[in-house]
Amino acid sequence: MIEVEALTKRYGAFTAVSALSFCVRPGEVLGLVGPNGAGKTSTLRCMAGVIPMSSGEVRIAGASLDADPVAAKRALAFFPDEPRLFEYLTVRQHLAFVARIYGVGPYEDLARRLLEELELADKADVLPGELSRGMKQKLVIACGLLHSPKVMFFDEPLTGLDPLGIRRMKDSIIRRASEGASIVLSSHLLHLLEEVCTHVLILKKGVKVADGTLEEVAARFSNGEAGVGLEEVFIRATGGTEA
Amino acid sequence: MIGALLYLRLTSLRNLVVYRVRRLRQPKYLFGAAVAVAYIYFFFLRRLSYSTGAQAAAPAMADVGRVVAAFICTAAAGAALVRVAFAWIAPSEKPGLRFSEAEIAFLFPAPMTRRALIHFRLLSAQAAILLTSALIVFFFRRMGDTGGGRVATWIGWWVILSTFDLHVTGTNLTLARLRDRGRGFVLWRVLAVAAIVSYAAAVVLCAAAYLNAHSAGFLAGSGPGAMGRMLDGLASSSPLRWLILPFGVVFAPYFARSPADFALAIVPALAVVALHYLWVARTEVRIEEGSMALAERRAAARTAMQRGEAPASAGARPKPLPGPFPLEPAGLPEIALLWKNLLSMRNSLLNRRTVALSVWFLVCGLMVARTVLAQNARGGDIYGPIVVMLCFIVAGYTLLVGPQIARQDLRGDLPNMDILKTYPVEGWRLALGELLAPTAILTAVLWACIVVCAFAFDSRGDLEWLTPAVRAAGVLCLGAAAPFLCLLQLIVPNMMMVLMPGWYQATRSRGGGIELMGQRLILGAGQLLLALLVAVPATIVAALVLVSAYWWFGAAAPALLVALLAVLSILASELVVALWWLGERIAGFDVSADSR
Numbered sequence: 001m002i003e004v005e006a007l008t009k010r011y012g013a014f015t016a017v018s019a020l021s022f023c024v025r026p027g028e029v030l031g032l033v034g035p036n037g038a039g040k041t042s043t044l045r046c047m048a049g050v051i052p053m054s055s056g057e058v059r060i061a062g063a064s065l066d067a068d069p070v071a072a073k074r075a076l077a078f079f080p081d082e083p084r085l086f087e088y089l090t091v092r093q094h095l096a097f098v099a100r101i102y103g104v105g106p107y108e109d110l111a112r113r114l115l116e117e118l119e120l121a122d123k124a125d126v127l128p129g130e131l132s133r134g135m136k137q138k139l140v141i142a143c144g145l146l147h148s149p150k151v152m153f154f155d156e157p158l159t160g161l162d163p164l165g166i167r168r169m170k171d172s173i174i175r176r177a178s179e180g181a182s183i184v185l186s187s188h189l190l191h192l193l194e195e196v197c198t199h200v201l202i203l204k205k206g207v208k209v210a211d212g213t214l215e216e217v218a219a220r221f222s223n224g225e226a227g228v229g230l231e232e233v234f235i236r237a238t239g240g241t242e243a
Numbered sequence: 244m245i246g247a248l249l250y251l252r253l254t255s256l257r258n259l260v261v262y263r264v265r266r267l268r269q270p271k272y273l274f275g276a277a278v279a280v281a282y283i284y285f286f287f288l289r290r291l292s293y294s295t296g297a298q299a300a301a302p303a304m305a306d307v308g309r310v311v312a313a314f315i316c317t318a319a320a321g322a323a324l325v326r327v328a329f330a331w332i333a334p335s336e337k338p339g340l341r342f343s344e345a346e347i348a349f350l351f352p353a354p355m356t357r358r359a360l361i362h363f364r365l366l367s368a369q370a371a372i373l374l375t376s377a378l379i380v381f382f383f384r385r386m387g388d389t390g391g392g393r394v395a396t397w398i399g400w401w402v403i404l405s406t407f408d409l410h411v412t413g414t415n416l417t418l419a420r421l422r423d424r425g426r427g428f429v430l431w432r433v434l435a436v437a438a439i440v441s442y443a444a445a446v447v448l449c450a451a452a453y454l455n456a457h458s459a460g461f462l463a464g465s466g467p468g469a470m471g472r473m474l475d476g477l478a479s480s481s482p483l484r485w486l487i488l489p490f491g492v493v494f495a496p497y498f499a500r501s502p503a504d505f506a507l508a509i510v511p512a513l514a515v516v517a518l519h520y521l522w523v524a525r526t527e528v529r530i531e532e533g534s535m536a537l538a539e540r541r542a543a544a545r546t547a548m549q550r551g552e553a554p555a556s557a558g559a560r561p562k563p564l565p566g567p568f569p570l571e572p573a574g575l576p577e578i579a580l581l582w583k584n585l586l587s588m589r590n591s592l593l594n595r596r597t598v599a600l601s602v603w604f605l606v607c608g609l610m611v612a613r614t615v616l617a618q619n620a621r622g623g624d625i626y627g628p629i630v631v632m633l634c635f636i637v638a639g640y641t642l643l644v645g646p647q648i649a650r651q652d653l654r655g656d657l658p659n660m661d662i663l664k665t666y667p668v669e670g671w672r673l674a675l676g677e678l679l680a681p682t683a684i685l686t687a688v689l690w691a692c693i694v695v696c697a698f699a700f701d702s703r704g705d706l707e708w709l710t711p712a713v714r715a716a717g718v719l720c721l722g723a724a725a726p727f728l729c730l731l732q733l734i735v736p737n738m739m740m741v742l743m744p745g746w747y748q749a750t751r752s753r754g755g756g757i758e759l760m761g762q763r764l765i766l767g768a769g770q771l772l773l774a775l776l777v778a779v780p781a782t783i784v785a786a787l788v789l790v791s792a793y794w795w796f797g798a799a800a801p802a803l804l805v806a807l808l809a810v811l812s813i814l815a816s817e818l819v820v821a822l823w824w825l826g827e828r829i830a831g832f833d834v835s836a837d838s839r
Contacts, residue, residue, distance in 0.1 A: 096572070
């Protein structure tokens with residue numbers, strides 16, 4: 001469960017996210033959308049504990065990110081848009097390192113299954129420099145899933161993946177949610193959100209414009225029209241301009 | 244075409260200057276520039292104006308300058324020979340010329356001949372050479388003053404550097420052409436290396452023969468005058484004068500003492516430069532692939548440097564290595580970070596250059612050790628104090644400069660900070676784990692120095708009190724304090740990185756103008772100041788406890804051990820506070836601040 005109350009992030013005089021509140025329950029997938037510079041990545045990074053909030057409260061699986069960051073972080077996984085890997089650690093060594101950091105315990109079987117699922121088994125002993133961008137992204141996903149997180153944050157999860165990888169990623173997100181994970185994902189690919197998300201939150205200039213289930217948000221901006229897609233909803237909600 | 248290239252160079256230069264001047268509006272750059280200007284004034288300009296007046300009253304300075312200049316030129320000639328020999332011994336797979344990635348992207352597809360590209364490269368090099376020559380004259384003129392004017396010295400250095408640059412370029416192009424031809428590539432290389440080695444051997448043998456025959460006469464005199472006469476005699480002796488003639492022609496303008504000397508020297512020197520230019524300009528060879536590979540390596544090296552890694556390792560592709568020790572899935576997270584950073588460090592260190600340097604130092608160390616032992620066996624101890632002094636220098640360097648070199652800690656992991664911050668690990672533990680690997684390396688160097696010192700001290704004579712027990716206690720004390728000191732020293736630059744990420748990142752780029760030079764000076768001074776602040780309480784307590792304990796026990800060894808406990812408790816306290824503080828800063832560290 002992710003509980004966010006009045007989350008605010010300021011960079012000097014500029015407010016990137018302003019008093020944002022929402023809740024993602026187990027089994028829900030929240031799609032975070034908004035124009036460029038709307039504050040999506042700042043929101044995700046604050047919720048993952050990567051950057052400090054200026055004010056507000058975030059609770060991850062019941063633990064306050066501010067008061068008990070270790071417990072909160074033990075329950076979450078953050079998947080950044082750009083895969084960040086340690087240059088000198090092989091795929092297998094990455095998993096060994098992450099297992100130790102998260103105190104996973106015997107991890108070898110789970111790691112092997114993840115590598116097979118993500119088609120990285122034959123790359124287990126190579127360094128990230130020899131992996132394509134898509135494979136690096138898969139390794140980041142394997143590392144993030146190794147400690148079976150209850151909360152997941154995805155920032156543009158499909159970037160760099162091939163069509164098969166995209167299909168598998170969507171299935172994986174839906175499956176993890178059905179297994180009880182709370183998931184927030186940020187993406188500009190609205191068709192992904194329509195396929196995967198149960199809820200959507202639209203941000204503009206750091207302020208929440210709308211949130212709710214896809215149907216609720218669509219109903220709010222459809223003006224009584226039938227069959228209005230998320231793309232049209234997004235354009236109407238954000239006024240068709242950049243942040 | 245050359246006009247377009249000149250436009251690119253001059254416009255880039257003008258924009259760079261404008262950009263840097265505008266950047267001074269930011270306080271951090273303005274402050275850095277002010278510090279650098281003050282440093283240059285007090286350490287160079289003031290001395291320069293002072294020395295100009297003093298030089299007339301001290302003609303002996305000219306002799307000193309000429310001797311120093313002779314040594315500099317000998318070293319430069321030796322380095323040039325080694326560089327050229329290395330190019331022939333181990334030519335790169337795809338020899339190329341130095342272009343930036345942007346230059347490759349724009350110029351290589353452009354309708355330009357290969358010769359125009361080579362000229363562009365030569366023009367770029369000339370800009371750098373002219374600037375370097377001017378800087379040498381500006382900063383180091385007094386050190387290697389040969390008695391000529393500043394302009395003559397500048398032109399002299401321009402001739403030397405241009406010849407070297409053209410020769411290396413010509414060698415690379417020739418090698419590329421020979422490789423393209425295929426036939427006789429190895430034979431040509433063997434012949435070239437044999438010629439260079441024979442030449443070097445002949446020069447060394449002739450010089451040794453002359454010095455053996457004449458050293459007694461010169462040693463009767465003393466001072467730089469005698470040394471200068473000896474070098475003059477050496478350079479004019481036959482057959483050495485003919486052997487070093489090619490170098491002599493190139494170095495002659497630099498050594499000219501008067502305008503007439505210079506006028507005589509510059510003509511043949513310029514002819515040598517012109518011949519080298521013709522050699523380079525007329526060598527038709529494919530340079531594109533090699534130049535692209537070189538540009539990629541340089542870009543990787545620059546990125547690695549900004550990440551805090553050794554630039555030397557960036558050119559080589561890292562290899563998968565087994566972990567430094569088996570990492571159990573359960574246990575302290577700090578150990579996992581140590582494991583990761585040691586793995587990264589091994590990959591950085593395991594390159595040809597580091598291995599060659601290590602072998603070189605090992606051989607030198609073994610030779611020194613053998614000499615020390617032989618001297619001790621004969622009852623004298625000439626080298627012992629030298630070894631001890633070297634150990635002190637290495638230890639001091641390790642403590643003060645080592646933390647700037649061993650960067651496999653938070654500084655090296657700055658690009659991965661967003662991932663590190665999602666780990667369920669307290670800030671202080673993250674800091675400790677990140678600092679363990681460089682601490683281990685620096686501590687190992689300090690321990691080696693301590694052990695060598697312990698064996699190098701000769702306890703005969705004035706040092707009778709240095710009994711084996713005192714020696715053992717000393718080794719134990721210093722050895723125990725070493726990791727604490729290293730850890731504290733490493734915390735300082737990591738604190739700076741966390742506190743001032745924008746500032747810290749800016750200083751990671753090579754060059755960067757006078758303002759970045761000032762910023763580096765400020766960071767270095769900050770490191771030194773904090774090191775002193777950390778050391779002062781421990782040193783005072785150590786002195787007080789040592790005197791008291793010595794008075795109490797009446798023996799040095801137990802007094803040292805008691806003092807050790809006191810010092811360790813102080814250092815440990817400082818460490819706990821520093822780690823806690825650093826951990827808190829990491830927890831609140833705004834990763835996005837590094838781009839602001």
